[in-house]
Each structure stands twice: as structure tokens, then as C-alpha cells.
Amino acid sequence: xxxxxxxxxxxxxxxxxxxxxxxxxxxxxxxxxxxxxxxxxxxxxxxxxxxxxxxxxxxxxxxxxxxxxxxxxxxxxxxxxxxxxxxxxxxxxxxxxxxxxxxxxxxxxxxxxxxxxxxxxxxxxxxxxxxxxxxxxxxxxxxxxxxxxxxxxxxxxxxxxxxxxxxxxxxxxxxxxxxxxxxxxxxxxxxxxxxxxxxxxxxxxxxxxxxxxxxxxxxxxxxxxxxxxxxxxxxxxxxxxxxxxxxxxxxxxxxxxxxxxxxxxxxxxxxxxxxxxxxxxxxxxxxxxxxxxxxxxxxxxxxxxxxxxxxxxxxxxxxxxxxxxxxx
Amino acid sequence: xxxxxxxxxxxxxxxxxxxxxxxxxxxxxxxxxxxxxxxxxxxxxxxxxxxxxxxxxxxxxxxxxxxxxxxxxxxxxxxxxxxxxxxxxxxxxxxxxxxxxxxxxxxxxxxxxxxxxxxxxxxxxxxxxxxxxxxxxxxxxxxxxxxxxxxxxxxxxxxxxxxxxxxxxxxxxxxxxxxxxxxxxxxxxxxxxxxxxxxxxxxxxxxxxxxxxxxxxxxxxxxxxxxxxxxxxxxxxxxxxxxxxxxxxxxxxxxxxxxxxxxxxxxxxxxxxxxxxxxxxxxxxxxxxxxxxxxxxxxxxxxxxxxxxxxxxxxxxxxxxxxxxxxxxxxxxxxx
Numbered sequence: 001x002x003x004x005x006x007x008x009x010x011x012x013x014x015x016x017x018x019x020x021x022x023x024x025x026x027x028x029x030x031x032x033x034x035x036x037x038x039x040x041x042x043x044x045x046x047x048x049x050x051x052x053x054x055x056x057x058x059x060x061x062x063x064x065x066x067x068x069x070x071x072x073x074x075x076x077x078x079x080x081x082x083x084x085x086x087x088x089x090x091x092x093x094x095x096x097x098x099x100x101x102x103x104x105x106x107x108x109x110x111x112x113x114x115x116x117x118x119x120x121x122x123x124x125x126x127x128x129x130x131x132x133x134x135x136x137x138x139x140x141x142x143x144x145x146x147x148x149x150x151x152x153x154x155x156x157x158x159x160x161x162x163x164x165x166x167x168x169x170x171x172x173x174x175x176x177x178x179x180x181x182x183x184x185x186x187x188x189x190x191x192x193x194x195x196x197x198x199x200x201x202x203x204x205x206x207x208x209x210x211x212x213x214x215x216x217x218x219x220x221x222x223x224x225x226x227x228x229x230x231x232x233x234x235x236x237x238x239x240x241x242x243x244x245x246x247x248x249x250x251x252x253x254x255x256x257x258x259x260x261x262x263x264x265x266x267x268x269x270x271x272x273x274x275x276x277x278x279x280x281x282x283x284x285x286x287x288x289x290x291x292x293x294x295x296x297x298x299x300x301x302x303x304x305x306x307x308x309x310x311x312x313x314x315x316x317x318x319x320x321x322x323x324x325x326x327x328x
Numbered sequence: 329x330x331x332x333x334x335x336x337x338x339x340x341x342x343x344x345x346x347x348x349x350x351x352x353x354x355x356x357x358x359x360x361x362x363x364x365x366x367x368x369x370x371x372x373x374x375x376x377x378x379x380x381x382x383x384x385x386x387x388x389x390x391x392x393x394x395x396x397x398x399x400x401x402x403x404x405x406x407x408x409x410x411x412x413x414x415x416x417x418x419x420x421x422x423x424x425x426x427x428x429x430x431x432x433x434x435x436x437x438x439x440x441x442x443x444x445x446x447x448x449x450x451x452x453x454x455x456x457x458x459x460x461x462x463x464x465x466x467x468x469x470x471x472x473x474x475x476x477x478x479x480x481x482x483x484x485x486x487x488x489x490x491x492x493x494x495x496x497x498x499x500x501x502x503x504x505x506x507x508x509x510x511x512x513x514x515x516x517x518x519x520x521x522x523x524x525x526x527x528x529x530x531x532x533x534x535x536x537x538x539x540x541x542x543x544x545x546x547x548x549x550x551x552x553x554x555x556x557x558x559x560x561x562x563x564x565x566x567x568x569x570x571x572x573x574x575x576x577x578x579x580x581x582x583x584x585x586x587x588x589x590x591x592x593x594x595x596x597x598x599x600x601x602x603x604x605x606x607x608x609x610x611x612x613x614x615x616x617x618x619x620x621x622x623x624x625x626x627x628x629x630x631x632x633x634x635x636x637x638x639x640x641x642x643x644x645x646x647x648x649x650x651x652x653x654x655x656x657x658x659x660x661x662x663x664x
Contacts, residue, residue: 025476051476057506059499065465066472066503069483072454073404073473093496096459097466105447105455106438107661141662165664 001182009151009183010040010116010172013158014078016187018048021076024162025052027063028080028116037082038118038177060086064093064115068101068167071113076162083129084119084171087137098167099142113168114161120173120211120261121310127298130306132210132262137169138239138271144168144192145239149213151181153236156190164192173210193240197249201229204323205249207272208259209234212311216259219316230320238268243275250281255323256289261310264293288328292319338617341555345562349623355397355554356618359389359611360636362413365422366585368640369412369429369443373589379431382443383410387552387584390610391516392417394557394579395484399512399565404452404470404483406463408516409444410583411456414486418453420446426643432650439653440661452481460521461487461494464513468500471509471574482510482568490521492535501576505542508573512564513539515578516551522587523595536578544576551579552610582608 004012018024025048026041032055035042045053056063060081067077081087087094094115101109121130137145144166148154154172161168198213199220206216213234220230231249235241250256256276258269269291276282276289294310322328336344342352366386372378385392392413407414415425420436428435428446436446447455454470457463467485474481491497492515504511515535519526527533539546545567549556557579564575582604586593593601606612618624 025472054472057499057502059496059503061496062465062468062499062503065462065496065500066468069406069454069466069469069471070473071469072449072466073470073477075469075473075476077469092459092462093465097457097462101455102664103661104437104441104445105449106436106440107664108437108449109447109455110664112664144663 001184003180004151004183005177006151006154006172006179006181007038007040007177009155010158011042011044012183013155013162014041015044015047017159017162018052023074024076024078025054026078026080027054027056027066029056029058029063029082031055031080036080038174040116041080060089061093064090064098067113067115068093068098068111071111072101072109076112078114078116078162081115081117084117084133085128085131087115087117087133094137094143094167094169095140099140102166103142110165111167112165114158114170115167116170116172118172118174120175121299121306122175122211124301124303124306126301130299132260132294134171134238135262135266135268138268142167143239144237145171146192146237147171147173147209148236149173149176149210149234151179151183153190153196153234155183156188157192157236159187160189160192163189171210175211179214190236192237193242195233195235195242195245197231197245198234199230199232201231201253203229203253204231204255204257204320205246205253206230206232206257206259207235207246208232209236209238210261212259212261215311215313216316219313219320223317223320228320228324241275243279246272247276247279247281250276251284254284254286256285257319257323258289258291259293259311259316261294263296264291265296267291267293269293287323287326290319290323290328292316339621342621345555345559351397352618352623355393356611356614357632357636358393358417359554359614360632361422361639362389362392362416363611364633364636364640365412365416365425368644370585372430372644377430380442381588382429383588384585385410385413385583387604387609388516388518388581389413390554390557390614391514391551391579391581394554395486395514395561398558398561399482399484402452403481404454406454406466406470406483406485407456408463408487408491409456409458409460410488411446412443415446415448415453418451420448420451420453422639422643423646426647427650430647431652432647433653434650461491461496463487464491464494465496465500467511467513468503468509471504471511472507474510480569482512482565484512484514486514486516488521489515489517489519489526489535490524492538493529501539501542501544501574504574505544508571510568510571511574512561512568513544513574513576515576516581517578518581518583520583520587520595525595534578536576539576544574546576546578548578548580551581552608552613554610554614581610
């Protein structure tokens with residue numbers, strides 16, 4: 001299987017779907033000649049032209065609004081919001097409009113649209129270009145929330161997202177764009193609501209997404225040399241959530257650690273813990289469930305501070321050891 | 329404004345616009361149905377039969393009817409929260425509207441939307457919006473889709489004076505003009521955004537002149553003059569349908585009821601409301617023209633009013649007899 005980057009995998013999904021379905025178009029800022037702020041749409045203007053690679057003024061709310069309107073008429077818009085932080089500018093259109101139309105119009109409106117949004121810290125872009133806001137979106141019924149961690153998942157999930165009949169928030173982590181992974185040529189889709197067990201283990205269940213999956217994997221590989229077997233589950237889609245895979249894993253390991261870059265307070269780690277604690281897995285827990293998350297701070301600029309604001313490999317290792325050593 | 333400046337008589341105008349007596353009577357009757365729907369809505373609320381809030385458009389009927397009769401039934405409509413009149417004039421089924429208003433399962437949105445969110449996708453009526461200005465940017469996508477699919481419809485996007493101060497108003501006008509989208513923007517200025525007089529919130533009036541900044545042709549017209557609304561909308565629709573990009577029309581009108589059920593009208597005088605009702609009422613004015621030109625007899629207006637009331641009363645009876653939604657279905661329709 002050929003290895004391509006996360007960035008290329010996303011572009012490949014967009015390109016293949018636009019070739020297959022003429023209803024699909026992309027709308028956003030600087031997505032044409034510039035190729036998008038992270039180069040995801042590089043070269044697509046040449047193939048599809050400016051009628052399908054629609055470059056807009058800097059008007060984020062109306063980019064999403066335009067996608068809503070086109071979706072209502074049966075198109076399949078894919079909107080690009082340059083940084084996930086700018087999603088906050090568009091919350092009316094995402095939260096009050098796209099998310100609610102199917103319900104408030106009694107099931108008669110269908111809003112098949114995707115909003116792609118790069119999130120996450122680690123690029124020195126500071127407080128307004130580094131956030132992980134997936135929990136905000138998870139709290140709005142009507143939206144689906146996808147956070148791929150590998151090139152393979154990114155492509156398969158994006159194809160599913162474009163074909164889904166609901167508004168889908170597709171969150172890409174900036175630090176993953178250049179990471180490589182095996183991706184088959186041609187079409188394949190990954191269903192929503194199916195978690196992927198990124199690493200099988202018996203001693204502790206880690207649930208994580210995005211860049212944190214890779215950090216957890218690196219730590220797990222090191223700990224394996226000491227005979228510690230960590231299981232790592234990537235939900236891949238936070239809405240809908242594959243509770244069953246998580247519950248089954250906790251039944252097996254008896255221990256849960258949820259890791260995310262997003263802030264701790266009301267972060268989705270709490271949701272996972274609620275799911276586990278109200279399930280049959282509760283009886284199998286032999287230590288308290290734990291979460292390791294971004295701190296409750298805006299992402300700072302300074303390199304050392306920025307690192308300190310979100311979980312790093314050494315934090316993950318320390319936390320795993322603490323849980324396994326019965327520290328809690 | 330309007331007719332005083334023009335020498336043209338009503339009859340001459342009707343002839344120039346090539347409107348048949350049948351069409352004129354349909355317009356009059358439709359305005360009556362809208363008025364009776366709104367009066368009944370108010371009455372039902374007073375009787376405690378309405379669970380939620382409502383925004384009534386009595387006094388603004390000429391805008392809805394003029395627009396709808398000047399455009400095609402299959403043109404797309406993006407509506408605002410004070411939208412009953414626009415739905416009725418877009419030939420909505422009154423029974424299903426009343427069901428939605430009263431929250432019944434048979435309603436257009438199965439009772440999930442209510443007064444503020446009535447939509448009928450089967451007639452290209454893309455729904456009303458509870459967020460002021462929230463629907464305005466949807467017009468961009470509708471316009472783009474019309475262009476991409478090479479359809480010949482236009483998108484009529486209606487909003488109030490209050491919405492013109494939302495950011496998306498400006499973003500959208502800019503892009504619609506840039507891309508020459510087939511959209512008729514209608515600012516239905518009823519003088520107040522909730523309690524705020526349009527003069528207190530707009531640095532420069534009329535609102536329509538803001539379209540100038542985006543190179544969009546604009547008109548500020550008397551929204552209570554039915555034929556003026558009709559003529560401007562008809563000309564605008566023709567221009568838009570021919571691929572010349574958007575047009576902006578501001579219709580000056582007035583709402584008789586308060587903003588919503590909680591409004592005690594503390595920000596305007598009884599005299600002001602009475603003056604609009606007695607001297608500028610769109611139904612009264614159009615009815616007088618029909619009488620003066622001999623198209624109807626004075627006593628006919630009462631007959632049409634009664635007919636309209638009967639339609640509304642039948643709708644209330646239909647809705648009363650309709651079942652409530654089943655609570656076990658509350659989580660249906662979250663996802664398609």
C-alpha cells in the first residue's frame with residue numbers, strides 16, 4: 001500500500017469525490033491558487049475550476065451560511081474554515097442553522113454539508129489559532145463530529161462525511177498534516193460510530209483522538225518493553241460515539257485513561273467517563289477513571305509554555321505508571 | 329412616496345401592469361386571509377391555546393402578496409420570523425399552517441418548529457428563521473446552487489429592518505453582488521426592531537441605500553401600496569432572472585401588533601398605530617381602489633373578509649381535531 005501524508009489523504013478524498021459527484025464543491029478562504037492555509041486544496045483549482053473551488057472574502061459566518069443554503073438545494077458543499085478557532089465566528093450558522101434545520105422543520109430539511117477545520121496547538125500560533133473546540137460542537141444535537149488521527153482514517157472518514165446527509169464537523173489536527181501512513185488507492189469509506197483499536201493491550205484502556213493518539217502510541221511502545229500492555233482506542237467520531245468498543249475494552253482492562261488536547265473543564269473525557277460509569281464496565285473498574293487533558297488556559301505563544309499547556313509524552317507515561325501503581 | 333407623486337390613476341396602472349380583475353381579486357382576498365390568520369392567532373393566544381410565542385404581520389400584507397404575485401410559485405423563499413403572510417401568499421395550506429402554529433403533528437414541521445419555523449420544502453419555501461438575519465447568508469448557497477444546476481428560479485430573501493444591522497447582511501450582499509447571484513433581497517421595514525425605532529439604530533436611511541455600497545440596484549418603496557410592491561418586485565425578478573445579479577428592495581410598512589406576545593407597545597404611541605391603521609392600511613387602500621374603479625362594490629369587502637375568516641375558522645377546527653405529537657418521538661429527526 002502506498003504511503004501518503006494526512007494532507008494528501010484529505011485532498012485525495014476531496015478530489016475523488018468531486019470527480020465522482022458533481023454536486024460536491026469546496027467553499028472557503030484562499031483555497032484556490034494559494035491552496036488553503038495548510039495546502040490541502042493545492043492544485044484543485046486547476047482541475048475543477050473556480051465554479052467548484054469557490055474562494056470567498058473573509059466572511060466566515062456567510063461561508064457556512066452559503067454551505068447551508070446550497071445543501072438545502074441538494075448540493076454537497078465542503079466548507080473550509082481556515083482555523084478551527086474561526087469556527088467561533090460562525091456559531092450561529094453551525095449551531096442555530098445547520099444543526100437544527102432537520103429537526104425544527106420536522107425532518108423535511110436535509111443539510112448534507114461538511115465543515116473542515118484545522119485545530120490543535122503546537123505551531124506557535126498562540127491563543128486564537130490553536131484551540132481544540134470539539135466539545136463545543138459535540139454539545140449541539142444535529143452535528144456529527146469527526147477527528148481523524150491517521151491518513152487512512154482521514155480519507156475514509158471524509159468520504160463518509162461528504163456522503164452523510166447531516167452537517168459534519170471534520171476536525172483536522174495541524175500537526176498531523178505532514179505525517180505519513182498507508183492509504184489504499186481508490187475508494188473506501190469508514191463508517192461513523194466505529195472506533196478503531198489502534199493498539200491492543202490488557203493492562204489499561206486509553207481513549208484518545210487526533211495527535212494524542214500518536215503520543216499515546218509512542219509511550220505504549222516504550223512501556224511494552226517493560227511488559228506493560230496498553231490498549232489505545234481512537235473513537236474517530238466523537239458524535240456518533242462507539243460506546244460499546246470502549247466499554248468492552250474497560251471490561252477487559254479494568255482501567256481507563258482518557259487523553260485529549262482540549263481543555264479539561266466539560267471536555268469530552270468527562271463524557272467518556274460518564275458512559276463507562278453508567279455501563280456494565282463500572283463493575284470491572286479496579287482503579288478510579290482518570291483524564292489527562294489540556295489545561296484550562298488559552299494556548300500560550302512561548303514554546304515551553306505551549307508544550308506545558310497540553311499533554312506531552314512524559315505526562316502520559318507518568319499518568320499511566322501512576323494508575324498502574326495504584327496511586328489513585 | 330408612491331401614488332401621490334404619480335399622475336397615473338389606479339385603472340391606468342392596472343392596465344399598464346396587465347393585471348386581470350381575477351388577479352386583483354386574488355390579491356385582495358389573499359391579504360384578507362393573512363389579516364384574518366393574524367387576528368385569529370392573537371385571539372387564540374388570548375384564549376391560552378398557543379404554547380409559544382408568535383410574531384404577527386398584520387399591517388404588512390401588501391409586501392407578502394405583492395412579492396409573491398410578482399414572482400413564480402417555484403421561486404425559492406427564505407423568510408424571517410414574522411413570516412405568516414409570506415407563507416400564506418406562497419400558497420401554503422392554511423390547515424397545515426394552523427396545525428404547526430398550534431404544535432400539532434400534522435403541521436408543516438410536525439409541531440417541532442412552531443410559528444417561527446414554518447417551512448414547506450415541497451414548495452421551495454425554505455423556512456422562517458428565529459435568528460434575526462440568520463437566513464440571509466443561506467441565499468448565497470441557494471443562489472450558487474441555482475447557478476450550478478442551471479435552473480431558472482430566483483431566491484427571494486426577506487428580512488426585517490433589524491436584520492440589516494447584522495454582520496451577515498453585509499457579508500452576504502457583498503458576495504451576492506460579486507458572484508451576480510439570482511437573489512431578490514427584500515428588507516421589510518416595519519419601523520421597529522422589537523422596540524428600537526429604525527431611526528435610532530441606523531446611521532443613514534433608507535436602509536436600502538446600503539446596497540449601493542455593493543453595487544446592487546436598490547429601491548425604497550411604499551410597502552403598503554400593493555401595486556408598487558408588485559411592480560418593483562416584478563421588474564426586479566425579471567432583471568435577476570436574466571442573469572444580472574441581485575436587486576434590493578426596501579418596503580416601508582408597519583406592524584399593528586407588538587413585536588411578540590410580551591410587547592406592551594411602550595415605545596410608540598397609540599396615535600401612531602391608529603394613524604397607520606386608518607390612513608395607510610394596505611387592505612383598506614387596495615379595497616378602496618377596487619371600489620373606486622368599479623371592480624367591486626363597497627359591500628363586497630365585508631364578504632371577502634367573511635370568506636377569509638371562514639377559511640381560518642376551518643383551519644382552527646382542523647387543527648383542534650388534530651393529534652398532538654407522541655412524546656416517544658421527541659428524539660426523532662435529530663439526524664437525517
